[in-house]
Amino acid sequence: LAVVALSMDETAAVEGMQLNGADESDRLGRSRKRVLVVAKGFDVSVPEGCTLRERVLRVESMLRDHFSSCGKIKSVCIPHASYGSTMKRYAYIDIWGIDAEEKALQLNGTEMDGHKLVVTLPLRPMKKTRRRALKNDRYRRSEIMIVRGYDTSLPRKIIKRALGKHFSSCGEVLEVDVVPNQTYPKARNHAYVDIYGEDAKEKALQLSGSDMGGFKLVVEKLGPKPRQPGDEPIDDPIDIFGSPTYSEFMAVRNKRKEEREANKRKEEERNSNKRKENPNPHSNKRKENPNSHSNEKKKKRKTSK
16 A cells, blocks of 8 residues: 555655565465474584584575475574573474475474484474564674665655565575664664675675665664774774764664563463453353343334334
């Protein structure tokens, strides 16, 4: 509906961003089934000269390629604590697609990098809290890029969607935040793109200068200011393109996430309490007044007469 309301120039720009009109795969994507599978048996050793984080990202990338024939790989996550020194022996793979479950289970026993995989379904459905914990785990290991140069006249939702598609080749796009917004109303026009995956930063930087809807993007890594010999020690990184500093941005972002999670928990608690107090509200209404429906029919008949 948002695209229909755009002007002719804006619509043309949206078409250039490959947002106007969905192809067959996009239409099918809405009806596709989402399935979560567990993969085990891959090599968990960390080669010499390789950090645990690099090894985890490498294995996750291999699993993504291995299961790509099953459908759209939404996410691959090997749970990894920042303070840990060993690699977990299992991975969660979130797949969207027709017959994704059957296709994924058929990969049980196949080899990946010389090791046989064991592919199963989770013993029990994963709770929302666990899914959020896994996503937060990926957030902690992701790369935050700052992007400018796009068409700022388009609606924020269109820009976010376009940037998400544009950077999808770099890894899993966890979040796109376009400013100015309510938090930073006076900041210049730019966006933060949160990407998770192997070599995500390098792949995203290669898109600097790329075309999106007739506009050339400028991509930078959001992070500390490069240090020069003789510089005084500082705790706060550079203010990039008039944007909020890195520490300020991270503090605000983490606060917003905590607020969203707290609101979700409160809503879940309220819903669970309602279900406990009144497990079947519709049946109770009928018990309170079983003849209410018939009485209404009688009233309608009288009025019609």
